[in-house]
Amino acid sequence: MTPTHPGRVSILTAPSRALADAIAEFGEPRGYVATASIGIPPRRTVDALRADLDAWARADRDPQGYDSVAERTRASYARLVCVDASRVAIGSQTSVLASLVAASVPEGAEVLVAERDFSSLVMPFTQTPGARVRSAPIERLADAVTADTFLVVFSLVQSATGYVADAAAIREAAGRHGALTLCDTTQAAGVLPVDASDFDLTICHAYKWLCSPRGVAFLTVGPKADAVLHPRQSGWYAGDDVWRSCYGTDITLARDARRFDVSPAWQAWIGAEQSIGLFAGLDIAEVWDRSASLGELLCHELDLPPQRQAIVSWPDPDGSQLARMTAAGIRISGRAGRARASFHLWNTEDDVAEIVAALRG
Structure with missing residues (x-):
C-alpha cells in the first residue's frame, strides 16, 4: 500500500515486546476502527471462553x-x-x-x-x-x-x-x-x-x-x-x-x-x-501514543482540525460518508450525526489509508 505520507514508511515507533505480543493476539483485523462501539477479543479470551463452554457442557462447572x-x-x-x-x-x-x-x-x-x-x-x-x-x-x-x-x-x-x-x-x-x-x-x-x-x-x-x-x-x-x-x-x-x-x-x-x-x-x-x-500488563501510555498518533494522521489526511485522540469524528449528517466507508469493507461507526473512527493497538497506517481512499475515491 502506498504510504499516506510519501517518503515515510511509518509514523509509529516500534512497539515494546509486551505490546507487540499483545498486538499479535488480535490477528489481522484490518479495517476495524470501531472499538468505541465494541472491542474485539484477544486470542486468550476466545480460548478461555471456549474452554469454559466445553466444561459447562460436560457438567464440569459449579x-x-x-x-x-x-x-x-x-x-x-x-x-x-x-x-x-x-x-x-x-x-x-x-x-x-x-x-x-x-x-x-x-x-x-x-x-x-x-x-x-x-x-x-x-x-x-x-x-x-x-x-x-x-x-x-x-x-x-x-x-x-x-x-x-x-x-x-x-x-x-x-x-x-x-x-x-x-x-x-x-x-x-x-x-x-x-x-x-x-x-x-x-x-x-x-x-x-x-x-x-x-x-x-x-x-x-x-x-x-x-x-x-x-x-x-x-x-x-x-x-x-x-x-x-x-x-x-x-x-x-x-x-x-x-x-x-x-x-x-x-x-x-x-x-x-x-x-x-x-x-x-x-x-x-x-x-x-x-x-x-x-x-x-501493558504500558497504557504506549497504547495511547500509538492510537492517538493514528488519530492525528487521519486528521492530517482529511484536513480536519488537529485531534491527538484515539477517537476521531467529523460531521456526516446524512450518513453518506459512513455508507461509503462501510461499502469499502471498513468497520466503523457513526454517532450524533458524525462519522467516528476509533484506533486501538492493532491498527496501523493502512487503516488510515483505507479510510482516506474510501472517502476520496
Whole structure:
C-alpha cells in the first residue's frame, strides 16, 4: 500500500515486546476502527471462553468456581487503574452503577453533568426525584462548578467526539467547592492511562477498549464517596461471606467496596479475566501514543482540525460518508450525526489509508 505520507514508511515507533505480543493476539483485523462501539477479543479470551463452554457442557462447572475468576479480574482492573482492589466493586452495566450513585444524592442537591454526555451515565440522575441536574459543555465544565454543586459527572473521553476532558481542572474546581466527582472511563481505560484515585467515583464498562465480553463493569469508590454511598442494590454477592449470604436479611455486608457488588455473569467474567489481565500488563501510555498518533494522521489526511485522540469524528449528517466507508469493507461507526473512527493497538497506517481512499475515491 502506498504510504499516506510519501517518503515515510511509518509514523509509529516500534512497539515494546509486551505490546507487540499483545498486538499479535488480535490477528489481522484490518479495517476495524470501531472499538468505541465494541472491542474485539484477544486470542486468550476466545480460548478461555471456549474452554469454559466445553466444561459447562460436560457438567464440569459449579458457581463457586467462578469466584476466584472474579477476584483475579478485580485485582487486574485495580492494578490497571492504580487503586487497591478493596476500592473496586463489580457490576454489569454503566446505567446500573450510575443509578446506585444517583440513589445516594441528597434531596435538593445539585448534580452537574457534561452536556450531551452518554445517556447511561447521566439519565439515572435526571430520573432521581429530588436531584437538581444542571449541564454544561465538557470544555467549560470546570468553570460551571459552584458552591451549590454536590456531584460533578462526566466521561473522561467523550463517546461521540473523542474529546479528552481536562480532568485536572474539573478535579481542582470540584475540590475547591467541596463537590464529589464521578468519572466514566469506559472510553478511556485500556487506551488512555487512568488513575481512578484522582476521582471520588469512577465507572467503567469493559467491552470497548478493554476488549472484554459485554456485561463486565466496575465501580471504584474513594474515601469521600465511601461515606455517602449506600449499598441499595446489595444482594447475596455483596455479603462478607457470599456463600453464607444467600438467604434472609441477617447477613453482614462486606466492609470494603465489595458491598456494592452485583453477582457476576459467569461466562462474561471468564473472558474478562483474560482481556483485562492482558491490558493490566501493558504500558497504557504506549497504547495511547500509538492510537492517538493514528488519530492525528487521519486528521492530517482529511484536513480536519488537529485531534491527538484515539477517537476521531467529523460531521456526516446524512450518513453518506459512513455508507461509503462501510461499502469499502471498513468497520466503523457513526454517532450524533458524525462519522467516528476509533484506533486501538492493532491498527496501523493502512487503516488510515483505507479510510482516506474510501472517502476520496
